[in-house]
Amino acid sequence: MLVHLQGPWSPFIGRLSLHQIPYDNPIIVGAFAFAVAVGIALFAGVTYTGSWRYLWREWLPSVDHKKIGVMYILVGLVMMFRGFIDAVMIRTQQLMAVGPQSAGHLEALHGYIPPFHFDQIYSSHGTIMLIFAATPILVGLMNIVVPLQIGARDMAYPYLNALGLWLTTAGAALVMVSLYLGEFSHDGWIGLTPLTELPYSPGVGVDYWLWAVQIGSVGTTLGAVNIIATIIKMRAPGMKWLRMPVFTWCAMATNLIVISAFPVLAGALFLLTLDRYLGTHFYTAALGGNVMLYTDLFWVWGHPEVYFLVLPAFGIMSEIIPTFSKKPLFGYTTMVLAALGISGVSWSVWLHHFFVMGAGPNVVAFFSMSSMAVGIFTGVKVFNWAFTMYRGRLRFDSPMLWAIGALSFLLIGGLTGMMLAMPPIDYQVHNSVFLIAHFHSWLMTISFAALGAITYWFPKVFGFKLDEATGKRVVWFWIAGAVLVFTPMYILGFMGMTRRLDYVAHPSWYPLLVAEQVGIGLFCVAAYYQFKQLYVSIRDRKHNRAEADAWGSTRTLEWMTHSPVPFYNFAVTPQIHARDEWAWRKERGLTNLMPDRFQDIHMPKDTYVPAVLGALAFVFGFGMVWRIWWLGALALLAIIGVVIWRSFHRDTGYVIPADEVERMERGYLEHAPEGATEEVPVGEPAPGVLASSQAPSRQGAGS
Amino acid sequence: MKSDDTESEDTGGIVLWNDAHPGPDMISTRTLGFWLYMLTDAMLFASIFTAYAILWHNNAGGPGVGQVVDLGYAFGETVLVFASVFAFGVAMAALKRGSHRSVVRWIGAAFLLGAGFLAMEIHEFAALALQGIVPERSGFLSSYYTLVLTHGLHILFGLLWMAVMVAQVLRQGFTEGVVYRLLNLRIFWHFQALIWVFIFTFVYLQGKL
Numbered sequence: 001m002l003v004h005l006q007g008p009w010s011p012f013i014g015r016l017s018l019h020q021i022p023y024d025n026p027i028i029v030g031a032f033a034f035a036v037a038v039g040i041a042l043f044a045g046v047t048y049t050g051s052w053r054y055l056w057r058e059w060l061p062s063v064d065h066k067k068i069g070v071m072y073i074l075v076g077l078v079m080m081f082r083g084f085i086d087a088v089m090i091r092t093q094q095l096m097a098v099g100p101q102s103a104g105h106l107e108a109l110h111g112y113i114p115p116f117h118f119d120q121i122y123s124s125h126g127t128i129m130l131i132f133a134a135t136p137i138l139v140g141l142m143n144i145v146v147p148l149q150i151g152a153r154d155m156a157y158p159y160l161n162a163l164g165l166w167l168t169t170a171g172a173a174l175v176m177v178s179l180y181l182g183e184f185s186h187d188g189w190i191g192l193t194p195l196t197e198l199p200y201s202p203g204v205g206v207d208y209w210l211w212a213v214q215i216g217s218v219g220t221t222l223g224a225v226n227i228i229a230t231i232i233k234m235r236a237p238g239m240k241w242l243r244m245p246v247f248t249w250c251a252m253a254t255n256l257i258v259i260s261a262f263p264v265l266a267g268a269l270f271l272l273t274l275d276r277y278l279g280t281h282f283y284t285a286a287l288g289g290n291v292m293l294y295t296d297l298f299w300v301w302g303h304p305e306v307y308f309l310v311l312p313a314f315g316i317m318s319e320i321i322p323t324f325s326k327k328p329l330f331g332y333t334t335m336v337l338a339a340l341g342i343s344g345v346s347w348s349v350w351l352h353h354f355f356v357m358g359a360g361p362n363v364v365a366f367f368s369m370s371s372m373a374v375g376i377f378t379g380v381k382v383f384n385w386a387f388t389m390y391r392g393r394l395r396f397d398s399p400m401l402w403a404i405g406a407l408s409f410l411l412i413g414g415l416t417g418m419m420l421a422m423p424p425i426d427y428q429v430h431n432s433v434f435l436i437a438h439f440h441s442w443l444m445t446i447s448f449a450a451l452g453a454i455t456y457w458f459p460k461v462f463g464f465k466l467d468e469a470t471g472k473r474v475v476w477f478w479i480a481g482a483v484l485v486f487t488p489m490y491i492l493g494f495m496g497m498t499r500r501l502d503y504v505a506h507p508s509w510y511p512l513l514v515a516e517q518v519g520i521g522l523f524c525v526a527a528y529y530q531f532k533q534l535y536v537s538i539r540d541r542k543h544n545r546a547e548a549d550a551w552g553s554t555r556t557l558e559w560m561t562h563s564p565v566p567f568y569n570f571a572v573t574p575q576i577h578a579r580d581e582w583a584w585r586k587e588r589g590l591t592n593l594m595p596d597r598f599q600d601i602h603m604p605k606d607t608y609v610p611a612v613l614g615a616l617a618f619v620f621g622f623g624m625v626w627r628i629w630w631l632g633a634l635a636l637l638a639i640i641g642v643v644i645w646r647s648f649h650r651d652t653g654y655v656i657p658a659d660e661v662e663r664m665e666r667g668y669l670e671h672a673p674e675g676a677t678e679e680v681p682v683g684e685p686a687p688g689v690l691a692s693s694q695a696p697s698r699q700g701a702g703s
Numbered sequence: 704m705k706s707d708d709t710e711s712e713d714t715g716g717i718v719l720w721n722d723a724h725p726g727p728d729m730i731s732t733r734t735l736g737f738w739l740y741m742l743t744d745a746m747l748f749a750s751i752f753t754a755y756a757i758l759w760h761n762n763a764g765g766p767g768v769g770q771v772v773d774l775g776y777a778f779g780e781t782v783l784v785f786a787s788v789f790a791f792g793v794a795m796a797a798l799k800r801g802s803h804r805s806v807v808r809w810i811g812a813a814f815l816l817g818a819g820f821l822a823m824e825i826h827e828f829a830a831l832a833l834q835g836i837v838p839e840r841s842g843f844l845s846s847y848y849t850l851v852l853t854h855g856l857h858i859l860f861g862l863l864w865m866a867v868m869v870a871q872v873l874r875q876g877f878t879e880g881v882v883y884r885l886l887n888l889r890i891f892w893h894f895q896a897l898i899w900v901f902i903f904t905f906v907y908l909q910g911k912l
Contacts, residue, residue: 002839156732225739232735233727263743267750271849280838280845281763282754288761288842297750572720585719595720602726644867650880 003279005627006202014628015204020182025117026106031085032180061606063158064567065143066461068165072140073454075169080133082176084527086125091485091520093118099507110503118502119186120205124175126189127209129443130309131216132172137450138312139168139223142251144461145453146227148558148565149245151236151574156229158604159652164223166614171216174621178208182625185209188500190302191272193283193294198276204625207276211621214269217262224258227251236557238576242336245556245580246329249336250315253343254308260347261304268297277627292357299350307346310442311339313449314381317403319556320456321385324400325392326553328580331384338377345373355426364423371421378414382407397551398471402452405479406445413441416490434493437486444482451478459546463564467540470533477526484519488512548593555580562593562668568601568656571665594669598658605654609646613639730883737887741894748853748898752905755850759910761842768910771836771847773827777907780823781899784858787816788896795889801877806885807869813892814865817858824855847906854902857895864888 009015022028046052059067096102097111105112113121147155155161178184183205187195196206231252235244244252271282272294281289322329329335351359351367385407394400416438419425429435451474459465492512497504504513537544546563560582561570572595578584585591616639623631759768790813797805828848831837838848868888871881 153726156727157736160736221743225736225743228739229732229736233732237721237724259739259743260746263746264750267747267754270747271751271754274838274845274849278838280849281761281842282758282845282849284842286763287840288758288763288845290757290761290842293754293757297753300750570720572722573724573726575718575721575724577717588717590717590719592719595722597722599722640863647867647880647884648871648874650875650878 003198003277005198009627011630012628014623014626014631016181016626016628020204021180022183027089027113027117028179035180057606060611061162061608063154063162063604063606063610065147065155065158065161066565066567068161069140069142069144070461072136072143072165072168075165075172076133076135076137076140079128079136079172079175081527083125083128083133084523086121086128088520088524089113089121090118090125091517093502094504095513095517097502098504098510098513100505113502115502116186119188119500120184122500123185123188123205123209124178127185127213128172128175130189130305131213132168132175134309134443134446134450135216135220136168136172137454138254138309138446139164139220141316141450141453141457142227142255142312143223145457145558146248146251147230147234148460148561148569149248149556150231150234150239151557151570151576152230152234153569153573153601154604155226156233157226159607159610160222160226162607162610163613164219164226166610167219167222167617168216169219170614170618170621171212171214171219173618174208174212174215174625177622178205178212182208190298191269191294193272193291194285194289196272196276197284198279207625210269210273210276211624214266214273215617215621217265220258221262221266224255224262227255228259236570236573236576239581242333243576243579243581246318246332246335246339247312247315247556250311250318250339253339254311254315257304257308257311257343257346261301261308264297265301265305268294268301271297277624295354295357296350299353300347302353303350304343304346306439306442307342309446311342313406313446314339314342316449316453316456317385317406318381320399320403320452321388322580323456323551323554324395324397324403325389326395327388327392328555328583329384330387330390331380332579334380335384338380341377342374345370345377349374352421352426355423356430368421368423372418375414375418375421378410382410382414395553398466398468398475399452399456399551401472401475402448402455405475406448406452409441409444409448409482412486413438413445416441429493431499432493433489433497433499436499437489437493440482440486440489444486448478456551457558459544459550459563460558461564462541463546464537464541464544465546465550467533467536467544470529470536473529474526474533477522477529481519481522481526484522485516486519488515488519549582549586555583557581560585560593566664566668568603568661571595571598571601571661594665598662598665600658601656601661602653603656605652607646607652609642613642616642729879730886733883734886734890737890741890744857744894748901751846751850751853752901755846755906758842758846759906763841763843765841765844766836768843768847768906771831771844772907772910774907774911776823776827777903780820780827781903783816783820783823784896784899787813787820788892790816791889791892795885798877798882798885803872803876807872810865810869810872814862814869817862817865817892821855821858821862824851824858828852850906851902854895854898857891857898861888861892861895864891 005015007015008017046055059071062068062071093111093113097104097108102110104110106114108114143155143161147153175184183203185191185196185201185205185208187201187206187209191206191209195201231244231248271280274280275282275284275289281287283289283291283294285291318329318335348370349367351357351363352371355364355367416434420429420435420438455466455471492509495506495509497506497509504510548562549559550563551559557574557576558565560574574581616635620632620635620639623629623633623635790809794806794809794813797809828851836844838845865888868881868885871884875881
């Protein structure tokens with residue numbers, strides 16, 4: 001043992017003991033009971049419908065990018081619910097603990113959450129929302145949509161894709177376990193040094209945070225390598241760079257950020273891990289450590305991370321707005337350049353997170369100006385969206401409402417961001433709730449876009465639409481809730497309220513806190529409608545069947561195959577002729593989905609290896625958190641062994657014969673819903689429609 | 704696939720579904736992915752180099768860099784790393800000729816030279832630790848140990864990879880899967896030599912000058 005641990009440690013079970021289970025805390029016991037109830041309900045539901053075999057054989061080992069994407073989004077939504085509960089608790093505590101007269105419950109002097117527990121709640125809220133909710137949802141969306149938009153069969157590395165999913169899940173599982181066993185970090189989602197050092201945070205909380213984020217980030221990085229390689233290598237013939245849909249461009253820009261920024265986070269956390277486990281002095285306050293080294297390294301990742309989250313949201317808005325405006329996107333080229341510009345400039349703004357450090361006027365001026373440069377690129381995008389809508393035939397389906405909500409909050413978040421980029425203002429409101437309201441406005445943009453995207457692409461993946469009536473209620477309650485929570489928060493920030501308060505000393509702030517509480521109540525209503533929407537949609541799925549072109553005015557390639565998408569995506573790889581290929585074909589009446597000839601399709605085989613590696617990564621993380629060295633070492637050796645063993649496999653793919661593909665395709669067309677794009681019986685051309693049987697393609701004629 | 708040819712106004716000539724599209728070839732796709740991975744590794748090293756650059760004067764009263772590094776010894780390590788990379792390069796030339804035996808032999812040589820480097824490094828750090836010069840002593844020593852040994856860990860991983868590749872060449876021959884792994888290992892091994900050049904320059908040379 002190189003470092004001094006407080007509390008007992010044994011070689012066999014490390015720091016684990018029964019005392020680590022917080023059974024004396026009624027809130028956690030309640031959460032545990034709730035989780036158990038949900039678990040039992042899920043278990044019973046799966047058993048009742050007899051789906052165990054289906055889940056075990058079709059989903060767990062799947063390397064299909066659509067199923068992996070769906071699982072990513074499910075993980076993200078579950079974690080988002082957990083993060084939301086944290087938010088409700090934070091808001092309620094701040095409402096209850098105002099002024100010296102406020103009552104205290106459950107061991108808290110004021111309110112109902114003692115400071116140590118409160119600190120864990122805001123730390124887990126931030127960590128979860130950014131790294132285990134927003135990230136998996138957006139990565140999942142890119143996973144589903146990018147291969148479809150470029151006409152690929154799957155990702156470049158399907159096996160690696162599944163591995164990324166299971167590593168992210170392992171990280172999320174570690175965060176969840178920390179609720180019931182031990183504690184979570186109480187040092188903020190950013191991990192304030194030297195507070196995260198072992199002497200000041202002697203428990204396992206920071207270790208949970210470290211290993212969960214580390215393992216999850218490895219998954220995200222692998223996913224980014226995969227998406228970039230997929231975009232570069234897997235595009236359908238004819239899809240030149242400037243014919244790629246803007247969402248795919250944004251996926252490219254955002255994943256360039258991941259592969260350049262996430263390794264820096266890995267490095268920063270690695271050094272902190274060494275401090276906590278081996279007693280080195282990277283970030284300590286004594287013996288030659290440097291506290292600001294951590295802050296710099298963290299934000300060198302942390303700021304690009306913000307744009308990593310917002311760029312896919314921009315991509316989503318760039319898909320939804322043209323579809324529901326019945327117009328092509330305004331300023332395609334400037335959209336692409338702006339996305340790449342944001343990803344480039346994301347690297348030169350990190351210091352604006354700590355202007356108050358006092359880096360000197362030149363450094364501060366540089367970072368101030370580079371931060372404002374972000375506003376230029378974002379401004380280009382905002383105007384382009386506005387011009388796309390200008391004189392368009394607008395339809396306000398729920399994805400469009402989400403997109404417009406995202407645009408509005410983008411304006412608020414962006415303009416307050418410009419304020420914060422000015423150092424004199426930043427000195428005043430640094431770490432106040434004004435800042436919190438600013439970046440939550442951004443995060444509202446991201447959440448709105450993500451929920452809009454889920455609504456928008458849901459029929460593509462599942463073959464039926466989400467219920468519109470409840471969907472619109474979700475939108476309006478979310479927006480109303482966000483306005484009511486964050487407007488008072490901006491005001492409170494100006495009044496001097498700092499972030500992370502478990503006790504509010506000024507009773508004069510009480511009315512604004514009440515308004516925030518009403519807002520979070522509206523969020524709860526939105527969450528209720530969210531669940532109801534899922535229930536209603538699944539119940540009425542037969543009435544909401546979607547055709548290939550689910551929204552009627554879509555433009556890009558993913559709408560050119562059936563809904564739900566077959567596991568092989570396109571029976572025959574499409575030839576691309578234009579930027580919005582599907583719109584181009586619709587203008588010319590070339591909407592026949594039946595190719596003239598079929599060919600064998602090579603597909604990757606499903607494999608349990610990624611799920612096993614994810615489970616081993618979880619065990620490794622758990623062993624390291626509790627310092628059970630033998631468990632961690634065994635899991636690490638097992639991971640290396642499994643990877644080597646898998647590399648000897650040669651038989652990792654299989655072939656679907658051409659006539660089998662044809663049979664499946666005919667099945668899809670026969671079962672297409674009424675009024676589908678395929679208005680013509682197969683093989684019989686309608687006037688103006690190029691039927692493939694009549695006019696064989698040039699390739700076909702030649703071969 | 705010339706898409707321009709198909710963009711004629713004559714709708715009868717438009718190719719909608721391209722059944723002759725070959726798709727990406729496996730080796731170039733896997734190599735591209737590995738280059739992207741190498742970029743992430745470069746960024747990881749960049750952050751640790753940054754830590755070293757910030758902390759290398761922070762002796763906290765303990766030994767400084769001049770008392771810790773031995774330029775002649777590090778030069779010996781450099782020779783071993785470069786010789787190992789050279790041997791691996793010869794193995795890649797043999798791969799072009801398709802000679803199983805040469806590939807295995809030269810990878811074997813690269814393995815031994817790399818193992819020699821690792822042995823020297825372990826000896827170097829064991830000697831330091833025995834003198835009580837340990838990473839817990841100061842910020843400088845923490846970053847020195849971490850930077851050099853992170854590189855050493857990569858070398859260890861490369862050696863393990865070489866052993867696996869020898870087994871795969873012997874068992875499976877030059878299948879597509881084996882060839883792309885050999886090419887990626889080449890990228891990895893050259894990259895680690897490159898990182899060593901930086902370590903030699905910024906830690907050993909700069910420490911002695």
